[in-house]
Every structure is written in structure tokens, then in C-alpha cells.
Amino acid sequence: MTALAINGLSKVYDNGNQALSDISLQIPQGSFYALLGPNGAGKSTLINILADTVLASRGAVSLFGHDLLAERSWCKRRIGVVPQEVAFDPFFTPREVLAFTSGLFGCKPDFDWIDELLTRLELIDHSGKNTRQLSGGMRRRLLVAQALVHKPKLVILDEPTAGVDVELRKRLWDFMRELNAAGTTILLTTHYLDEAEELCDHVAIIDRGKLLTARPMGEMMREIASSYLWLHYGKAPVLTDAASEQLAAFEPRLSEHGICLKLGKQEGGSTFHQAYQAAVTCFGAPLDAGMRREKLEDVFLRLTGKQASRKTDAGDDHASD
Amino acid sequence: MRPINALGAWTLFTREVRRFLKVKMQTIVTPALTAMLYLIIFRYAMGERQVPGMAVDYFTFLVPGLAMMAMLQNAFANTSSSMIMGKVMGMHIYLLMAPLSAIEVVAAFLAAAVVRALVVACVFLAVLFPFVDLQLLHLGLILFYGICGSIIMGGLGLIAGMWSKEFDNIAMVTNFVILPLTFLSGVFYSVKQLPELWQQINHANPFFYLIDGFRYGFLGTGDTDPYASMLVVMTTVLLTILACWQLWRIGWRMKE
Numbered sequence: 001m002t003a004l005a006i007n008g009l010s011k012v013y014d015n016g017n018q019a020l021s022d023i024s025l026q027i028p029q030g031s032f033y034a035l036l037g038p039n040g041a042g043k044s045t046l047i048n049i050l051a052d053t054v055l056a057s058r059g060a061v062s063l064f065g066h067d068l069l070a071e072r073s074w075c076k077r078r079i080g081v082v083p084q085e086v087a088f089d090p091f092f093t094p095r096e097v098l099a100f101t102s103g104l105f106g107c108k109p110d111f112d113w114i115d116e117l118l119t120r121l122e123l124i125d126h127s128g129k130n131t132r133q134l135s136g137g138m139r140r141r142l143l144v145a146q147a148l149v150h151k152p153k154l155v156i157l158d159e160p161t162a163g164v165d166v167e168l169r170k171r172l173w174d175f176m177r178e179l180n181a182a183g184t185t186i187l188l189t190t191h192y193l194d195e196a197e198e199l200c201d202h203v204a205i206i207d208r209g210k211l212l213t214a215r216p217m218g219e220m221m222r223e224i225a226s227s228y229l230w231l232h233y234g235k236a237p238v239l240t241d242a243a244s245e246q247l248a249a250f251e252p253r254l255s256e257h258g259i260c261l262k263l264g265k266q267e268g269g270s271t272f273h274q275a276y277q278a279a280v281t282c283f284g285a286p287l288d289a290g291m292r293r294e295k296l297e298d299v300f301l302r303l304t305g306k307q308a309s310r311k312t313d314a315g316d317d318h319a320s321d
Numbered sequence: 322m323r324p325i326n327a328l329g330a331w332t333l334f335t336r337e338v339r340r341f342l343k344v345k346m347q348t349i350v351t352p353a354l355t356a357m358l359y360l361i362i363f364r365y366a367m368g369e370r371q372v373p374g375m376a377v378d379y380f381t382f383l384v385p386g387l388a389m390m391a392m393l394q395n396a397f398a399n400t401s402s403s404m405i406m407g408k409v410m411g412m413h414i415y416l417l418m419a420p421l422s423a424i425e426v427v428a429a430f431l432a433a434a435v436v437r438a439l440v441v442a443c444v445f446l447a448v449l450f451p452f453v454d455l456q457l458l459h460l461g462l463i464l465f466y467g468i469c470g471s472i473i474m475g476g477l478g479l480i481a482g483m484w485s486k487e488f489d490n491i492a493m494v495t496n497f498v499i500l501p502l503t504f505l506s507g508v509f510y511s512v513k514q515l516p517e518l519w520q521q522i523n524h525a526n527p528f529f530y531l532i533d534g535f536r537y538g539f540l541g542t543g544d545t546d547p548y549a550s551m552l553v554v555m556t557t558v559l560l561t562i563l564a565c566w567q568l569w570r571i572g573w574r575m576k577e
Contacts, residue, residue, distance in 0.1 A: 013577060053417045054577045073323050076420035087411035089336075091343045103332025104419035146415075 001064070003029040003154055003185040004050070009059030011045050011209075019045040021209040023059070027154075027187060027202070032180045034200035034217070035189045036296075038304055042209040043189045044084055047158045051081040063154065077105055080152035082160045086139045088131035094118065094142050095127045098149045105150035117145040120175050122168065136163045144172065148179070155179065157188045161195070173199060197221075197296035207304045217296075224303075225294040227263040229275045231286035234258075243282035250275050258286065323422065330425035333416070337433030341399055348437060352395050353445040356387045360449070363509070374513045375542050384453050385536040386508035388445050392438035392467055393528065396474035397481075397499055399434040404482020405491045413575060423570035427479065427562065434475025435468055442467060455539050462547050463538035469554045470531040474499075476561035483574050502528050512544045527557045 004027040011020040020042045027033045037043045048054035050061065052072065061068040063075040088097060098117065099109040118124040121141040126134060134142065144160055157176075161169045173195065180186050190196050196203065197217065204214035213220065229250075236254050237243075244252070250261035261275045276289065294302075341348040360383055367379040375382065407413035416426065446455075457463060481494040506528035512520050523529045530550040537543035569575075 048577075051414065051418045052576070053414045055572065071323075073326065073420040073422065076418065079418075081418055083411075083414055085411045085414075087414075089340070089412055090410075091340050100332055100336050101415065101419075103335075104329045104415070104421065106326045106329045106420060108328065 001029045002026050002062075003031070003064060004187070005062045006046075007060045007062075009046070009049065009061065010057050011042070011049065011054065012057045019209050020049075020056075023206065023209075023211050025204055025211065025214055027185060029064070029185055030180070030183055031202045032176075032186045032200045033188065034196040034203040035187055035206070036193065036196060036203060036300055037189075037206040040208075041206045041304075043206065044158060045209075046206075047081065047083075047156055047187075047189065050079065050156060051083070052076065077150065078153040079156065080147035080150065080154070081156045082143045082147045082158055084158040084162075086136065086143060088139060088142065090130065090132045093128050093130060094123055094134070094145070097131060097142065098145055101146050102149045107150045113151070114145075114149060117148055121145050121172070137165060137168065140164055141168070141172070152184070154185045154187065157186065157190075159190055160188075161190065161192065169195075193297040193300055194295070203296070205300060205303050212303045220299065221294075221296070224299050225296075227291055227293045229261045229263055229272060229279075229291055230258060230289065231261070231276075231279050231283070232258040232288040233283060234287050237283040240282075246278050246282055247275075250278065259283070263291070326421055326425055329419060329421045330429045333419075333421065333426065333429035334432050337399065337403060337430060338436050340403065341433070341437050348395070348399070349441055349444055352391045352441050353448065356391045356445050357448065359387055360384065372511050372514075374511060375540070377540055377542065381453055381455060381540070382511070382536070383509065384446070384449055384455055385539040386532050388442045389467065389470060389532045389535040390503050390506075390508045391445055392442045393470050393474045393503055393531065394499065395441045396434040396438040396471035397478040397495070399437045400430050400475045400478030401482040401485075401491050401494070402478075403430070404479060405485050405488060408482070408485070408575075409487060417572070417575060423566045426569055427476075427565045430479050431472050431475045431562070431565070434478065435471040438471035438474070439467065457539065458541045459538040459547075461538075462534060465551065466531050466535035466538065466547075466554065469558050470528075470535065472558050473527070473531070473554075473561050476565045479565050480568060483568055486574075502526055506532050507544060508532055527553060530554055 004025070006023055006025040006027075009020055009023040010018070012018050023042075023046065035043055035046070045054060049056045050068070052068075063078060066074050068075045092100065095114060095118070098114045099111075102109040102114070115124065118127050121144055123138060123141055123145065126138060131139065131142070140160065140163055144157070147155060147157075155176075161172060164172065176186060177199070188196065188200060201217050202215070203217050203220055205212045213224070215223075234257065236256050237259055239247075239252065239254060239259075247261065250263070253260045259279065261279065263271045263275055272291070279286065360380070363383055364380050370379050371377065372379055372382045404413070407416065449455075477499070481491060485491045485494070505523070506526050507523060512523045512529070515523065530545065530553050533543045533545050534547040534550050534554065537547040
């Protein structure tokens with residue numbers, strides 16, 4: 001079943017900025033879905049439309065088959081949003097904030113659940129403090145607790161770990177994994193692409209308001225991510241015309257230490273041997289060699305056209321390891 | 322049909338009440354004290370002078386008017402400050418994300434504004450009652466005008482808060498709209514003392530009917546018939562609530 005169906009969603013702001021352009025996405029129930037994109041891609045606009053803080057210009061959204069506009073109240077009770085901006089009422093404590101949020105969503109405050117959230121997010125020792133006294137990381141974790149307090153079926157996390165230290169981030173993800181395993185659908189935006197690759201089973205990439213791709217993470221990595229063979233010669237080999245012709249199928253890239261050959265989407269097998277043999281024929285036996293498979297970050301950079309801004313190529317990445 | 326989120330509206334109401342109670346020195350004691358200072362100044366400036374056309378001394382005449390003025394200003398401040406603070410600090414999104422209908426939000430905000438206005442008036446009157454010859458002659462009228470006035474001002478505060486993008490905008494509305502309308506509504510004078518033109522201008526000010534009707538409840542005398550004024554007040558209440566409901570429903574200046 002589809003948890004969230006977005007059809008032809010567009011948003012043009014009053015200043016003429018087209019933040020979203022005809023976005024269509026299907027987010028399966030129970031998935032851990034990564035919504036990725038560079039700054040200004042339209043991720044937050046999309047999330048704000050789902051949170052009903054921004055109005056869509058066109059398109060439709062349905063949650064578990066219920067139209068977001070026509071059945072706004074029903075849908076809102078089932079969505080929990082962690083917004084990007086951290087803001088709290090300065091008059092109240094975390095416990096009060098969570099009790100109020102629970103009430104606003106029409107749920108009697110469940111203090112056992114509130115205590116569990118405060119414990120899991122390591123805020124229990126600060127639950128009686130005023131929100132003004134909390135650190136930035138604590139406030140961000142309180143935002144997460146606030147989004148979960150009414151036990152939503154769909155949790156939307158808009159960069160929830162910005163400013164949270166590594167250890168706490170790991171524990172937060174463990175908690176999210178548990179919620180996901182229990183059936184909660186999670187939509188995540190983050191700039192930590194390693195985390196997205198590790199956590200999420202689906203991924204969508206948007207850029208300049210347009211959807212570039214949306215598919216299961218495994219399929220994406222199988223079909224889009226490429227593998228590279230790097231060969232270390234201790235210096236840049238000379239790419240003669242004959243060598244260029246022989247290696248053309250492998251899109252050779254020279255670096256100051258050697259050469260990097262693209263193997264395509266499937267690792268191993270004959271392609272590896274063909275590339276290796278071709279390199280040996282052209283430049284002789286290398287001092288060292290290895291393979292590197294593209295990560296989500298590489299695919300992301302390639303799809304969003306940010307490849308040129310990367311400082312290193314695949315071979316240098318490995319050489320500097 | 323959409324179920325009513327009564328618990329959500331109640332939660333918002335209690336949050337708004339607790340918000341002003343957390344800073345009671347600023348929200349309750351200070352307005353009551355300010356009104357009392359006005360009273361002391363006018364008491365010594367005007368002495369035992371009687372209000373023309375009314376068998377009542379100026380001091381007794383002033384007390385209900387000042388109580389009502391404090392109610393109106395505080396009802397406005399309660400909703401407008403909550404809204405603008407929410408917008409400037411980014412907290413308003415939690416309200417927009419909650420499954421609350423426009424009428425639930427408006428009802429909760431206005432009810433909290435009425436509570437603050439009543440608390441301020443009660444504190445003010447409780448302190449002054451031993452020193453002034455006032456009676457609750459028409460309690461129904463006092464409550465009607467007090468509550469209706471607070472609803473109108475709470476509603477205007479809500480609209481002003483939705484319209485404002487920064488604290489300066491609210492200060493502008495307060496200083497250039499609300500203060501003149503309340504000061505020029507017969508709090509400090511009987512309109513019968515004014516030239517004909519100014520009397521007519523006063524009659525176009527809805528706050529005049531609120532203050533005059535409220536005062537009538539204590540003194541049994543006023544510049545207009547308080548029962549006839551009810552129509553003006555009820556119409557203003559209705560229009561204010563409708564405006565608030567419609568503006569919140571469409572997310573006016575709240576949703577981009």
C-alpha cells in the first residue's frame with residue numbers, strides 16, 4: 001500500500017520562484033524513504049506542503065488514500081513533522097511542550113510515552129528546564145520528540161541531525177529504525193548521504209524543483225552506480241592515441257598517480273579483466289590496483305550535475321586513503 | 322463530516338492562558354497598575370467635580386471606563402503578541418500543522434483573550450472597590466459588554482498578528498489604531514460634553530458603545546441606550562469572528 005502519493009505537485013512562490021515543478025512520488029507504506037537534493041532543490045517546500053504550512057500551486061497529495069486537502073484533519077493526525085528550523089515557545093518546559101503538542105493533535109497526553117520519548121532522545125534529565133535553557137542539539141531532539149508524541153503513521157524528518165553529535169545521531173537512527181520496523185513510514189531529508197544510503201530502502205533525488213529519479217535504494221545502486229578500476233603507477237601514465245583508442249570503452253581518467261577506468265554498473269566478471277588487461281597492455285603492470293564502487297553520494301553528485309565541483313576523482317580517493 | 326477536535330482547541334486555550342499567567346507581572350499586574358495611575362492622576366486633577374448631565378462624580382465615572390479600557394487593550398495584546406511572537410520565532414508552524422479547524426483556533430484564541438481581559442478587570446476593580454462608590458447594578462450588561470469587547474479586541478489582535486511580519490507592525494497597529502480608538506471612546510469624558518461634530522464622530526467608534534454600555538452596568542446612566550447599543554456590538558462581534566475565521570481558513574499571511 002502507498003503511504004504517500006504525490007501527483008503533479010508544483011509550487012510557484014509569490015516572487016515567481018518555481019520551487020517545485022510537477023513532482024510525482026509514491027512512498028510505500030513502511031518504507032524508510034530518502035528525499036535528497038542540493039540546497040534550494042525544493043525538499044523543504046515539498047515537506048512544508050505536506051505539513052500544511054505552504055500552499056501548493058498545483059497537484060494533489062494523498063495519505064493512505066485520503067486526500068490531503070479534502071481530509072486535512074484526518075491526514076494531519078497521521079503525520080509528524082520535524083521541521084528544519086528549530087523554534088519553541090520560550091515559556092514552557094520540554095514536558096509541557098510535548099503535552100501541549102499531544103493535546104493539539106487531539107490525543108490525551110500519554111505521559112508514559114512522553115517519558116519514553118524523553119528518555120530515548122536523552123532529554124529526560126532536562127525535561128523540567130525551560131526550552132530556552134536547552135542546547136541546540138537538545139532542541140533539535142525535542143523537535144523529533146514533538147513530531148512523534150502523537151504516534152504518527154508517517155514521520156517526516158527535515159534534516160533532523162544537523163548539529164547533533166555523532167553518538168547521539170547514531171542512537172537517534174537506531175530509534176528511527178525501531179519505529180520503522182514497527183510499521184512507521186519515514187520520509188527523511190538529509191545532507192549526510194552515507195546515513196541515507198545506510199538507513200533508507202528507497203530514494204528520490206530532486207534538483208531545482210524537478211524529480212531526477214525515484215526508486216528503491218538497491219535498484220538505484222545496481223542500475224545507476226558504477227564501479228571503477230584504479231591502477232597506481234606512481235606517476236601519471238602517458239595516454240597515447242593508441243592507448244586512448246584501446247581504453248575508450250572504459251572512459252579513462254588520468255590522475256597524477258595513475259589511471260582510473262570505469263567498469264560500468266556490474267562489478268567483477270569479464271569487464272574487470274578486460275580493463276585490467278587493456279591497461280597492462282598500454283602501460284605495463286601497475287604498482288597497485290583496486291576497485292571502487294560508487295556510493296550514493298557519487299550518484300547524487302553525478303545526477304545533480306555537481307560532479308565538476310568534486311575535488312578528487314575515484315582513483316585519487318583511493319590513493320589518498 | 323469532520324470530527325471536532327475539542328481537545329485540541331481546549332489545549333490551545335489552556336496554552337494561551339498559561340502563557341500569559343507565566344508572565345503575570347507583565348500581563349496582569351502592570352495593566353491594572355497603569356489604570357490605577359490614570360485614576361489617581363485624574364482623581365486629583367478633577368477633584369470632586371461632577372460629570373455634566375450625570376448625577377455622578379468624575380472619579381466614579383472614570384473607574385468602569387478605565388476597567389473596560391484595560392480589558393480591551395489586554396484582549397488585543399493577548400492574541401496579537403502570541404501571533405507575532407509565533408511568527409517571528411517560527412513557532413506558528415506547529416499551530417498550522419495541528420489538526421485544528423479555523424473555528425477551533427479562533428475560538429481558543431478569543432476565549433483566552435476574554436479570560437485575560439476578565440482577570441485584569443477583576444484585579445483592577447477588586448483593588449478599587451473599597452475606595453469608590455460602585456455597584457454592580459446590571460451585572461448582565463457588565464458581562465455582556467465586557468465579554469463582547471474582549472472578543473472584538475481579541476479578534477482584532479488576532480488579525481493584526483496575522484497581518485504583521487515583525488514586532489514593529491504590531492506596535493504600529495497598537496499605537497496608531499487601538500490606542501486612539503480606546504482613548505477617544507469616552508473613557509475620560511461623557512460625549513455630551515463634546516461639540517456636535519465630535520459627538521457624531523464618537524458614535525461612529527464601536528469602542529464608544531462598549532465603554533458606555535459597560536459603564537451603564539455600574540452607574541445606571543450613560544450617553545446611549547445600552548440595550549439599543551447591543552445590536553451594534555453584536556454585529557461587530559459577529560463580523561470580527563467571521564473575519565478571523567475566514568482569514569485563518571485561507572492561511573492569510575501565514576501560509577506562503
